[in-house]
Amino acid sequence: MKELKNNIYLKLGAIVFITLVLLIPTSMIRSLITEREATQNEAIKEVSSKWAEQQTISGPFVSIPYYRYVKEVSSKDSAEKIVQVKDYLHILPSQLNISGNINPEKRYRGIYEIVVYNSKLEISGTFNKFDLASLDIQPKDISFDKAEFVVGIDDLRGIEEQINLSWNNESISFNPGVSSDDVVKSGINAVVKMDPKDSSTYQFKLSLNLKGSQLLYFTPVGKVTDINLSSDWPNPSFNGAFLPDKREISEKGFKANWNVLHLNRNFPQVWTGSQHTISKSSFGIDLILPVDNYQKSYRSIRYAILFIGFTFLVFFFIEVLNKVFIHPVQYILVGVALIVFYTLLLSFSEHMKYNLAFIISAFSTLLLIAGYVKAILKSTQLSLLISGILTVLYTFIFVIIQLQDYALLIGSIGIFIILGLVMYFSRKIDWYNLSLEEKKD
Numbered sequence: 222m223k224e225l226k227n228n229i230y231l232k233l234g235a236i237v238f239i240t241l242v243l244l245i246p247t248s249m250i251r252s253l254i255t256e257r258e259a260t261q262n263e264a265i266k267e268v269s270s271k272w273a274e275q276q277t278i279s280g281p282f283v284s285i286p287y288y289r290y291v292k293e294v295s296s297k298d299s300a301e302k303i304v305q306v307k308d309y310l311h312i313l314p315s316q317l318n319i320s321g322n323i324n325p326e327k328r329y330r331g332i333y334e335i336v337v338y339n340s341k342l343e344i345s346g347t348f349n350k351f352d353l354a355s356l357d358i359q360p361k362d363i364s365f366d367k368a369e370f371v372v373g374i375d376d377l378r379g380i381e382e383q384i385n386l387s388w389n390n391e392s393i394s395f396n397p398g399v400s401s402d403d404v405v406k407s408g409i410n411a412v413v414k415m416d417p418k419d420s421s422t423y424q425f426k427l428s429l430n431l432k433g434s435q436l437l438y439f440t441p442v443g444k445v446t447d448i449n450l451s452s453d454w455p456n457p458s459f460n461g462a463f464l465p466d467k468r469e470i471s472e473k474g475f476k477a478n479w480n481v482l483h484l485n486r487n488f489p490q491v492w493t494g495s496q497h498t499i500s501k502s503s504f505g506i507d508l509i510l511p512v513d514n515y516q517k518s519y520r521s522i523r524y525a526i527l528f529i530g531f532t533f534l535v536f537f538f539i540e541v542l543n544k545v546f547i548h549p550v551q552y553i554l555v556g557v558a559l560i561v562f563y564t565l566l567l568s569f570s571e572h573m574k575y576n577l578a579f580i581i582s583a584f585s586t587l588l589l590i591a592g593y594v595k596a597i598l599k600s601t602q603l604s605l606l607i608s609g610i611l612t613v614l615y616t617f618i619f620v621i622i623q624l625q626d627y628a629l630l631i632g633s634i635g636i637f638i639i640l641g642l643v644m645y646f647s648r649k650i651d652w653y654n655l656s657l658e659e660k661k662d
Contacts, residue, residue, distance in 0.1 A: 229541070233547045236533050238552040240526070243556045250563045257454065258515040258568065264330035269434035272379075274335045274441040276433035277503050279373030279405045279440040283312040283348060283413065286400070287363040287493075298488050311358070311403040313483075313490045314350050315347040315422075317443025321429075323452040325508050332571050336508045337434045338379070344372075346443060349531070351491050353417065358493075361416050366605035368415045370425065373440070381430035386411045391455045405427065436460075438505035444490055448479040454508050461504025479504065487627075490566065505648075514570035514578070516621050521579075522563050524632075528611075529556050531639060533611055538646065539603055555590055562586040579622075583615040600646055605644030 230527050243289075269275070286309055293304050295655055321342035328335045338400065353360060370386055370393075377397060384395045388411070395409040415423070433582055438461055453474035460467055463485070465477040481502075483490060488497035569578035587608055595604035617635050624631055 229649065232428055232540075233537070236537060236552060239549060239552050239556060240529050240533060243394065243529055243553075246557075246560050247563075249524065250560065250567070251519065251522055253564075253596050254515055254519050254567060255586075258519075261515065262331040262335045265335050265434070265636070267457050268330050268335045268337065272331070272425075272434055272453070273378075273432040274434055275436035275438075276340075276379055276431060277375050277436075277438040277440065277500070277505075278342075278429075278538050279316075279428075279499060279503070280408065280429075280442055281314065281346075281370055281372045282404060282442055283415070284399075284404070284410075285310045285363055285365060285368045285369055285403050285415070287358055289358070289362070293429055308494050309359065309403055310493050311404055311491065312348060312351055313442045313444070314346040314425075314498040315349040315444045315490070317344075317446045318426065319344050319439060319447070320449040320585045321451075323437060323450060323454065323506065323508070325452065325454045326509045335434070337432065338508060339435065340431050340433070340437060342429045342431065343426075344429060345424075348423040348425070356491065356493065363417070365415045365417055368413050369400055369411045369413075370413045371399055371405065371408055372427075372429070373408040374431070375407060377407060377431065379432035380409075380433060384428050384429060386413070386425060388413045389423055402463040404497075404499060413477070428526075430480070436505065436507050437511070438503040440499050441464060441479075442499065443481075444483045446479070446481040448510040449477070450506065450508075452508075456509055458503075458507040458509045460507050462502045477506070481640045485591070517575055518567050518570060519662065521566065521618055521622055523527065524621075525560065525563065527558050527636070527639075528614055528618075529563075531612065531614065532556075532559060534605075534643065539598070539606075541604070545598060551593075555593065557595070558586055560605060568610070576619075579615075579619055583612075583619075587611055587615070 236252050261421065270577040284309055288305050289308055290303050291306055292301055294301050294518040316397055319339055323340045323561055325336055325338045328337055353363075370388065372395075374380070386393045386395060391411060391414075393411045395411045397408055399405060399408045413423075439446075441463070451474065455470070455472050455474060457470065457477070459468065459476045459477065462482055466480050469475060477604055481504075485503040486499075488499055488502070533552060536552065536555070542545055562585075565582035565585060566578055569581055573576075590611065591604050594607045596602060598604065619632050621635070
């Protein structure tokens with residue numbers, strides 16, 4: 222023990238070893254954060270499964286069954302025969318207008334907060350006459366009397382009321398499901414009248430009251446798609462293939478407008494079968510919660526090695542410059558206190574605002590370490606020094622967490638400044654003749 226007390230290199234080795242060992246509980250807390258986040262996601266899924274899942278409205282479009290003829294060769298006698306195959310022709314609207322309001326609600330599962338919503342949407346537009354000659358399909362092979370007006374909806378449980386379609390001023394009720402999954406897997410349909418000899422356009426209109434969770438997306442199937450949405454939710458996230466052309470966000474909510482042309486996406490207005498996937502062009506609103514405590518906790522614990530290493534370095538300089546001895550066990554206890562800060566932060570942030578949880582956790586840790594340092598070093602000045610350094614470190618981490626976009630820049634500058642301070646205060650230490658032995662009078 223005397224050798225450990227006087228041999229500076231053995232002491233440095235012990236400090237490095239303790240620092241590396243303390244990374245084990247740090248890793249365990251990281252796993253705990255991931256586990257708690259997974260529990261939150263399970264709570265969200267549970268509430269969403271009983272309310273309605275995330276919604277994407279794909280359409281509307283018209284699907285018309287038709288027959289094509291293919292040649293088959295028998296494997297037994299090589300005989301050829303013509304087989305009739307049923308397929309679908311898909312027609313997209315020339316103009317699509319969607320306007321509506323989203324009314325979010327907060328639901329709770331235990332301590333977890335989940336965002337769900339009710340939306341009231343007005344969908345209207347037109348279908349122009351299409352050119353059959355470009356498709357190389359004979360009119361006699363197309364079943365125009367079985368044409369279906371289809372609206373793709375991810376979770377049909379979100380439909381609040383019976384939906385009626387106004388098709389050229391004729392009211393038609395919707396049916397659940399889709400006859401073909403070429404374009405969408407889930408949705409509703411209404412059988413409409415289409416006359417190939419009629420050169421006029423088809424006007425449509427419907428009202429859709431739809432429930433969902435967190436996310437509401439749309440697919441721009443119109444040759445011109447114009448979408449206007451409003452809500453009293455102050456923290457929207459606009460995601461997907463297209464951002465709004467215009468948007469207004471305030472504490473009272475948001476308004477957003479998208480205008481998408483058929484030239485902006487990678488599928489045509491008319492095609493047959495399952496040649497194209499329209500979901501890649503979807504876009505819309507994500508009603509995110511303004512605070513993600515797990516993400517912030519995970520980002521803060523990344524700097525645990527900086528906390529532990531720099532605090533131990535300060536302790537080591539105190540030993541060298543003041544000729545006092547701090548036992549390795551005392552290093553361990555201080556290191557554990559620094560790690561317990563993250564468990565306090567994680568647990569408090571689940572029950573209160575993150576910033577307040579950070580302040581309470583940091584202040585509690587500072588008091589604990591300051592009191593302990595005062596007890597072992599018998600020096601108010603050194604206790605205040607340690608407290609001041611830790612306050613600067615916690616402030617530094619707090620600022621980095623708040624400025625997510627500039628975290629790398631601020632973090633790099635902060636570490637550079639810390640390195641400069643360490644080099645400055647250690648510039649006059651004679652490392653070759655350094656000893657931890659107490660000075661003799």
